[in-house]
Amino acid sequence: MKLYTSFLCLVGFLAYQPRVSQGLGYRVPSQYQWPKPHNVVPLQAPHDTPEKWVRLHNLARSKVGVGPLKWNTTLANYAKNYSQQRSGDCELIHSQGPYGENIYWGQGEGVIDAAAAMKAWVDGEVVNYDYNSNSCEFGKQCGHYTQIVWKDTTQLGCGTAKCSDAENKVFITCNYYPPGNYIGERPY
Numbered sequence: 001m002k003l004y005t006s007f008l009c010l011v012g013f014l015a016y017q018p019r020v021s022q023g024l025g026y027r028v029p030s031q032y033q034w035p036k037p038h039n040v041v042p043l044q045a046p047h048d049t050p051e052k053w054v055r056l057h058n059l060a061r062s063k064v065g066v067g068p069l070k071w072n073t074t075l076a077n078y079a080k081n082y083s084q085q086r087s088g089d090c091e092l093i094h095s096q097g098p099y100g101e102n103i104y105w106g107q108g109e110g111v112i113d114a115a116a117a118m119k120a121w122v123d124g125e126v127v128n129y130d131y132n133s134n135s136c137e138f139g140k141q142c143g144h145y146t147q148i149v150w151k152d153t154t155q156l157g158c159g160t161a162k163c164s165d166a167e168n169k170v171f172i173t174c175n176y177y178p179p180g181n182y183i184g185e186r187p188y
Contacts, residue, residue, distance in 0.1 A: 049114070050076065053158045053174070056118040057148055060126075064188045066151045072177065075099060075157025079173040083161035090163035090171045100153060100179030102144045107169035114158070117172045121145060134186050146187040150180025 050071040058068040082095045090105045102121055106112035121144035128140035136142035147153070155177045163169035180187060 050158075052114045054156060056114055056122075057156055060118070060122045060145075060148050064149050066149055066188045067154070069154060069156040069176075072155040072157045075155060075175040075177060076159055077157070078159075079157050079175045080159025080161070082175075083159045083171045083173045086171045086173075087161040087163050089165050090169060095173070097175070098179075100147050100150070100176030100181065102147055102174045102176075104172045105163065105169060106172075107163075107166055109168065112168070112170040112172075113160075114172075117174070118148075121148060131186070134184075143181055147176055147180045149187050150176070151188045152178050153180050154178070 054069055054071050061068060078095075078097060078099065082097070085095075086093065086103075092103055092105065094101055094103060102117075104117040104120060106116050106120075110116070125136075125140075125142045125145035128137045129135075129142035129145055130137065153176045156174060158172065158174040160170055160172045163171055
């Protein structure tokens with residue numbers, strides 16, 4: 001029997017566009033340029049962890065007709081570093097960095113990995129998103145899902161760390177560029 005608990009959180013950080021992110025709710029001047037990630041690299045075996053993340057993200061994206069994401073080592077390093085920073089308490093606190101971000105922690109006897117996080121972010125939230133009203137069901141979350149399928153997002157990087165505050169507990173961060181979840185804009 002697999003027994004685990006999981007928690008997740010999302011923020012879509014502001015990019016250089018003068019749009020309002022649902023995650024933060026304030027504007028950044030249009031002349032401000034967030035740093036662009038670099039080092040977009042093709043995936044090569046045996047690095048199956050990036051491949052798994054990209055495959056799971058692109059599966060969700062293909063269901064709504066948006067283009068595939070590419071793995072980005074800058075985003076992956078950022079995500080890994082932030083997961084390691086949170087490993088002492090594994091609290092669901094966002095990095096406040098320049099990228100879109102989904103965070104998650106899971107604990108238990110089952111495997112806590114990319115599939116577990118994606119199941120929570122996609123399967124657990126797609127039912128809460130109403131495309132016609134472009135909103136989440138009242139009292140429910142759907143922002144992780146909408147960041148994953150955000151049409152303008154093209155790059156992805158994820159990282160994990162074992163939490164030191166409990167046994168069998170993992171903290172996961174995925175970062176996205178360009179970020180999504182802008183108020184009044186549909187993800188696809």
